[in-house]
Amino acid sequence: MDKKISDKKSDLLKEANIEIEMCLETHHKLTEAEMEEIKSHIKINTFEKGTILLREGEYSDKSYSVYKGCVRQYYLVDGEEKTTFFYADGQTIFPHANLEARTPSKYFLDCIEETTLSITSPESEKVIFEKMPKFIPMARASMREELNKYQEMLSTYIMSSPEQRYLDLLKNRPELLNKVPHYQLASYLGVKPESLSRIRKRIMQKQTV
Amino acid sequence: MDKKISDKKSDLLKEANIEIEMCLETHHKLTEAEMEEIKSHIKINTFEKGTILLREGEYSDKSYSVYKGCVRQYYLVDGEEKTTFFYADGQTIFPHANLEARTPSKYFLDCIEETTLSITSPESEKVIFEKMPKFIPMARASMREELNKYQEMLSTYIMSSPEQRYLDLLKNRPELLNKVPHYQLASYLGVKPESLSRIRKRIMQKQTV
Numbered sequence: 001m002d003k004k005i006s007d008k009k010s011d012l013l014k015e016a017n018i019e020i021e022m023c024l025e026t027h028h029k030l031t032e033a034e035m036e037e038i039k040s041h042i043k044i045n046t047f048e049k050g051t052i053l054l055r056e057g058e059y060s061d062k063s064y065s066v067y068k069g070c071v072r073q074y075y076l077v078d079g080e081e082k083t084t085f086f087y088a089d090g091q092t093i094f095p096h097a098n099l100e101a102r103t104p105s106k107y108f109l110d111c112i113e114e115t116t117l118s119i120t121s122p123e124s125e126k127v128i129f130e131k132m133p134k135f136i137p138m139a140r141a142s143m144r145e146e147l148n149k150y151q152e153m154l155s156t157y158i159m160s161s162p163e164q165r166y167l168d169l170l171k172n173r174p175e176l177l178n179k180v181p182h183y184q185l186a187s188y189l190g191v192k193p194e195s196l197s198r199i200r201k202r203i204m205q206k207q208t209v
Numbered sequence: 210m211d212k213k214i215s216d217k218k219s220d221l222l223k224e225a226n227i228e229i230e231m232c233l234e235t236h237h238k239l240t241e242a243e244m245e246e247i248k249s250h251i252k253i254n255t256f257e258k259g260t261i262l263l264r265e266g267e268y269s270d271k272s273y274s275v276y277k278g279c280v281r282q283y284y285l286v287d288g289e290e291k292t293t294f295f296y297a298d299g300q301t302i303f304p305h306a307n308l309e310a311r312t313p314s315k316y317f318l319d320c321i322e323e324t325t326l327s328i329t330s331p332e333s334e335k336v337i338f339e340k341m342p343k344f345i346p347m348a349r350a351s352m353r354e355e356l357n358k359y360q361e362m363l364s365t366y367i368m369s370s371p372e373q374r375y376l377d378l379l380k381n382r383p384e385l386l387n388k389v390p391h392y393q394l395a396s397y398l399g400v401k402p403e404s405l406s407r408i409r410k411r412i413m414q415k416q417t418v
Contacts, residue, residue: 005236075368083363095358130346136338136345143343143352148305149358155293155316157366159284192366 013154034132041124046116053109053117059099062119065092069115070179074187075107083187086176092146113179162191163199170203243341250333254326262318262326268308270331274301278324280390283396284316294395295385297319301355322388371400372408379412 027091030038044067047053055059056076064071073085073093084107087093097105129136160168167178168187177185186196213346253276256262262271265285273280275296282294282302295317296302306314336346369377375398378385386394395405 073364074366077368084367085360094353094356096361108360122372125349126346130297133342137335140334140349140352143349143356144303147303147352147359148358150363151294151303152305152315154359154363154366155282155284156358157363158293158397159286159291188367 005125014088034135035081038128038135039113039171041120041128042080043119044116045119046114047111049111049113049115050135051115053111054097055108056106057104059104060095060097061099061122063094065103065119066090067116067118069117070112070176071115071117072112072180072184073107074110074184081184081187083184084100085179086171086173088176094146112181112184155157157190162189162195163202165189166199167203167205222247227246227368243344246340247337250329250337252328252381253325256320258320258322258324260320260324262320263304263314264317265304265315266313267306268313269304269306270308272301272303272329274299274327274329276325276327278320278326279320279324279385280324281319281321281389281393282316283319283393290396292393295382295389295397297382297385299386303355320411321390321393366399371398371404372411374398375405376412 018162032161047069053064053071064087066089069088071087071093072083073087074081074083076082093109095105095109097103129139156166156168169185169189180188181198183193186193189199191199256278262273262280273296275298278297280296280302281292282296286291287382293412304314304318306312310402334348338348365377366374378394389397391405392402395402398405398408400408
């Protein structure tokens with residue numbers, strides 16, 4: 001591997017490791033030994049822009065957490081990409097695809113920029129839970145929190161117009177607007193690209209008045 | 210209590226108990242003793258139509274499963290009810306409201322008809338997990354399944370038009386269309402009541418051609 005790339009990857013790994021430690025420390029109040037144990041079961045990897053992590057029809061039993069970069073979730077409907085989510089900044093991806101239940105993935109996951117992820121498997125989760133049972137209620141609370149976030153996102157989506165959704169992104173996830181191509185953003189907001197252009201123009205006009 | 214009502218309630222409890230047993234048997238392959246243990250920690254209750262289970266601003270640490278009836282989730286936005294979900298037929302409600310995290314509920318939960326629910330508290334979950342550790346991965350898998358359902362609902366909502374959403378309900382949850390008032394259904398589909406009337410008319414015309 002090119003030395004520059006290798007150094008950069010190693011820096012990213014260090015950063016991700018520090019972030020995992022901070023996250024575990026803040027949320028779970030673990031001892032150093034417990035932290036090391038957990039970290040030994042979590043794999044960290046950096047993927048090039050354009051890497052497809054999961055394809056429609058494939059199986060996956062992993063969970064991912066995004067430390068740097070951005071993963072897009074999209075469906076292929078009659079040959080058209082329908083973007084339904086952008087995972088970034090500490091968000092967790094729990095693919096629905098499950099080999100045991102014979103449920104193949106309905107969507108694709110691709111890295112829309114260079115992305116560093118932590119990857120957990122059911123086997124490593126099992127070991128963590130067996131060795132540290134106190135982590136069980138924490139993990140359950142985290143997953144419930146994640147579930148509640150989705151419920152709220154669904155509610156917010158139902159209650160808002162495409163313009164409100166755009167303003168919401170502008171307020172809560174402004175970094176996305178620079179990362180994501182126009183047509184993917186339009187699809188995510190549930191409108192055609194030309195409607196998103198009109199929404200952007202309208203908001204620009206309001207801001208300059 | 211009126212004997213008729215009391216008999217009906219007792220019938221509902223019996224039915225719900227049988228359903229819990231069937232559900233535990235199908236999904237979790239538990240022994241009879243384990244089943245009894247779990248059932249002893251789950252409360253079952255029947256609520257009259259119109260009962261509000263949770264209000265905006267209140268706290269709740271319970272989870273509910275719907276055995277009969279229907280619970281609506283709605284937000285109050287500028288005095289207007291915005292319906293965002295209908296829970297029925299075995300669906301589970303995990304309110305986001307959490308006293309420990311000082312997160313009050315942002316929405317209301319009301320029974321739009323007489324509704325029988327099983328109710329679980331964090332304390333009873335803890336006892337179940339301590340006594341039957343084998344239930345932990347099952348419970349985790351169930352919650353992940355629930356999380357995946359929400360992710361899929363959000364994706365489907367993003368990808369579909371209000372008419373497609375209505376057709377989807379007609380296909381997958383036809384019982385809802387009889388239970389739910391027109392204005393609540395319109396709100397849930399993200400349209401004004403008059404738009405829903407037009408959608409219904411258009412679909413009727415297509416079906417009669």
